[in-house]
Amino acid sequence: MRLHQISMTNFKQYYGKQSIEFAGSDEKDFENVTVIFGENGRGKTTLYRSILFGFYGDLSLEQDDYENNKNSTIYLANTKALEEASRENKGIEVKVNISFFHEHEYYELERYFQAIKDKNGFIYEDSPSVKLTIIKKNGNANNLNENEEEDIKEIINNILDERVKNYFLFDGERIESLTKASKKQRENIQLGIKNLLKIDDLFLLKEAFEENKKTVTKDLKKISTGDMLKNIKDRENIAMRIDEAKENKQQLQEEIATASKEKEDVDATLKDLDSQKPTLDKIIETEERLEKLNSALDDYQEELVNITPTISVLLAKDLIGELIVDLEDNKIKEDIPEDLKNALIETLLNEFICICGREIKIDSKEYENLIEWKKSSEGQTTERNVMKFFGDLRSTIEHIRHHENTISILLKNVSDLEEQIDINTYELERYKKQVEEVPEDKQKLDIQYRDKLSEKIGKLKEESKFIEERITELNDEEKRLIKKYKSLSVEDELQKQLKEKEKLIEKSSQALIAIINNFIVEVKNELEERANNIFKNLIDISGSKNLKKIVVNDDYTLDVLDWNGRPFLANISAGQRQIISLSFITALAEVAGGESMLEIPLFMDTPFGRLSPEHRYNLVKYIPEITPQWILLVTGSEFRKEEEAKFLKQTGKWDKFYVLESKSEAETKIKEMLAEEFFALKTEV
Template sequence: MKVEKAIIKNFMPFYKEVPVDLQTNSDSPLILMGAKNDRGKTAFFTAMRFCLYGFEGGNTLKSEKRRQAINRKAAVEGLDEASVTLEFSHNQNIYEIERVIEFDQVDDPDDRNWKSCHVTVKKPSVSEGKEIVINQAPNEDPAKKYNRFINGILPESASDFFFFDGEELDRYAGSYNDSEADVRTAIETVLGIREIQNAIQDLRDEGKDYYQDEWKDKAEDVEELQDLSEDISSVQSDIEAKKTEKDSAQTELRQKEKRRHQIGDELAEASGVATKQDRVNEIAEEIGDSAQDDSLKGKLDEKRGARRELHSRLGPLMIGIGAKHGVENYDVSIVSGMEDTIEYLLDRDDCLCGADIDEDAEETLENTLEKLRKDEMSTISELQGFASDHLECLTSGDYPENLNVSQAKSEYVSIQEDIEGLAEDINDLEDEKETLEEEIEEATVTAEEAESLQETKETLDEEIGGLKNTIETLDEDLEELEEKKRKLEQTVNSMEAADEEEQRYRTLMKLSDECADAWEKIRDRYVETQRESVEKHASNIFQELTNKNDVYEGLTISKDYKLDVKTISGNRDIEEQNPSKGARQIIAYSFIAGLNKFTAREAPVIIDTPIGRLDPEHKQNLIEYFPNFRDQVVILYQPGELDEEDIKQMGDNISSHLEIHQRENDPESSEVSSIESETDLKRVLAK
């Protein structure tokens, strides 16, 4: 199966007809399709699966999905139908599958609803145009006819290994409790082992039942056989009902476990936020304020107070030394008083004694004042020299014997160092607090949301526990019913044959069982052979993709279908090794690559969000491997997953590079177009 073209019409954000050319050649198997969030990347992925298989789920869920798939604008305009058409080649034939959802016009797009849904399969006519080979419309071909057709190409049970979301692959890498069952189902489905199993089941049930029916017609005690047959049919109906109930419970269990896993990741992030908030509170308490004696700010203020006290002690101490020396050696106050008196007399006409101050007396006073000032300057200079000597004294520690300046100096130096250390600690803590507060602000999960998530997780835990109990009970019921059926069949088989014809049918019933036994042995041998082949190829791919070749030596798939990693110290359970999410994604990619190598299915690989959580080295390794996946690989990526260097690296392997973008002047609708220029490319790649 190789898809040539898709036409999406009024489906999700795609308004009216949106054609998408998906042709590739053997040298260029890649198609890149970029889109920003909410532009239709996942909608395109959904459209591909919808066209082939319709929507999954029970009737209620299917109905809601069909309703939501109708384009809102098309519903208001009354465009009648939403559809997805795939044109593809398979076994040298060209087919066209079209799946349609019909709807009526509404005034409010929220009121839109579907009225019918059907699928048709066409192929080129011998004459002109196309002829319908399957029409699953009401009163036309039954669903069984289409199911046989699509199962011959790519069964829905195998489609998960060709159409997948890169971020959800870790189900094959130990993230879920039923991962071993998933691995077994993957191998059996993709490699065609399920067909062998179905043949065995047909031999045991339908084939045997047919011969049993023929035999019953020949049996002597028809009435008793009829009662036994009805009992067996009733038990078989009960078995089928229990299996259906179990399948539904297992599907619901996987969904809830997946949601619980997602919530666990979100709670882990919220836990980190809470830890950071606790640290912020701890820092705030540690810094405190001046009123808290045991806080850093309180201690800082205490040290500053001690320093002020030393200032008050050292200041008067130095002044006292200088003053003592001045009093002992200079009559400064007398000199200062004489200057004031002469300046006073020079402003007067007569002396204090009453005599006139003539020019001679005034000249004498001025000369005396000048001499006093010269003497005063000399005194000041001497005092400055003295002060300098005392500063040197303080610096050298050579103090007068009766002064304890050395102790005061040491105490001052110690206090100053404490002040500087406390100030630096406070500054560092405030920087740390600011950084943590910014990280808390940027967190995607708040404390309130975390509380709600925790409640949801607890509810899910209870529901998961209930589902597991339900499944366990159903298994017990099935075991009892199978045993009851076996005993009834033994009773039927033990009845005496009426004639030779009856014996012949009895032999054929036995032969059906023996053939089924033989096929089971063939299946087991084939499974083992294919398991080893898948393991070897997946292991080689894993070594190409991993960024830890010094740790990992490959993958192993055990006989009980357990997927383990092979390390330098031996095989280890994935959960025991506990690789990162990105590493789990690489393990799953390797496993799927191994399956694709040996599958008999021919189908494109369509990957949504291929890079996801991968680190740069894993990313580059995967980009190098993409062209080897299949003959046609469609990669749906979002901004940030790929850059210009990645596009250049894929180079000639790219057949076309497309963009899903907003329709011009219509923000609610999307369309698909080719990326033709560097400007287009930069726009698509921009985060």
């Protein structure tokens, strides 16, 4: 697959219609590198977000980290366009168009939705719709509309499977996390391998077997006695103890990872004791931000105080609602207006003449009916009062709703501000702790703390090893109990059937686990092989003398071995760590693409980090050779004229160049320039 163009209309920061045409869209193109240049917050990551939205309808990215922002809502509509439209009580269309080539056919994919901002400032976004046009090799067009969304989804997944979509964007956080022995690292690698296998159904089947086995065991337990019952209870107990031991081991691993990270941080501090200015700048910025937030909070709280006298009526909301319902149910509906009816009755009684012209006698039935009608009419005064009361109640309920909405908005604003104040207060304290308050003693204290951390890590590793040995003993005990269980005689036909069923489930489960494990081993081996091939091309001469190969451990941690076969990750530089991560992620993308030459575009968001000049040169030289398209999202501080830009220009692969110009917080313009113009460009765009 090769991207041709992406157009965004009122999408996030991109006001109006903004487009990018990618280098390398034709297989014959030699130049295949597109550089998108802009500082943080200008919309670099939004470009990748628009790709995933266009292809899959994703409303959020993996790195949006919803676990820490569960109450956050990510809006895709451009706020400036929404604000302009809201002044005319109108909505806007948000749209992403992606055109690309795949196997010599041309695809135009469009995903869109309507968005509106109401008078209270609330934003509403419709569910996205999608359309797809395919231009076949013979020139015929196949058009699929929003009613064929499932067909479109299947077509896109056949080109680029949704399960591996996240391995084509390298962001700084992912690069940084892969070489840290943490739970997040293991989860990233494990999830990557699982997604690459594309055997989700096998994992679901494995879980189903485990649940069935538990059910059968419970049934056996109910009808068993003697040695059979004791064996079942003992096996349940052993299984529970194994799970507890594994959980304890995992907790210890987390503590080891945390202590190791702290040790790394202390090492970094010891190497860079005089770099306090950036932290001090952050403290000042955070204090100013807190001052503004607290001022805004005071304003909202004052509004709440002012509205307090009207809040008491809210307590009667339910009662008033019930009264309105009762009055509506019992309201008298008349066909003749009340005043006209009274005048008519008086005329008939005074003139003793019926409407039809006949004479009305005093003792007649007609006369009695008129008298009754007059009496009922006199009750209309009460009805008028009731209806006036009814109107007053309706006005009151509207008043309640208005204030209820106002209070709701104010409380939400207060809550949001308090949350932001808490976050910034936490950040301020964190920055303050980073500042060196006792210059003379700090180095000594850091070294002492480092020693304590090293001692703690050693003890945790010993404890972890002991638990590992305990797990082995428990597993052996479980095997012994299972062997004994198989030799126990059955007591009745039902028990025999359940035992046979349990045996079949266990056998099937073990066979399935063996299949999955074989797949995992194959993928791990392929990942290691490809990662090492890439690593050899990216690592500098100094690193190649010390580092032999990248390995994926059984616990899904990433490591690197020296030439003596010893784990060496803890001893390498930050730049070398980054090269290892880049090698492994590129290998993930290669395996996902299914070819040694990547069959999909590769996005990299600020990938250069702490790389040495030699590493940077190797990266810009090698990556364009293994991918059909390389889209680089860079900042001025990272993509420097004398290094990365110069190296990339020398490769002859750099074709397209775009600058993200910020007109305002809600408006970024995409400006196309020649690659040569970068060298005359001011980096503070």
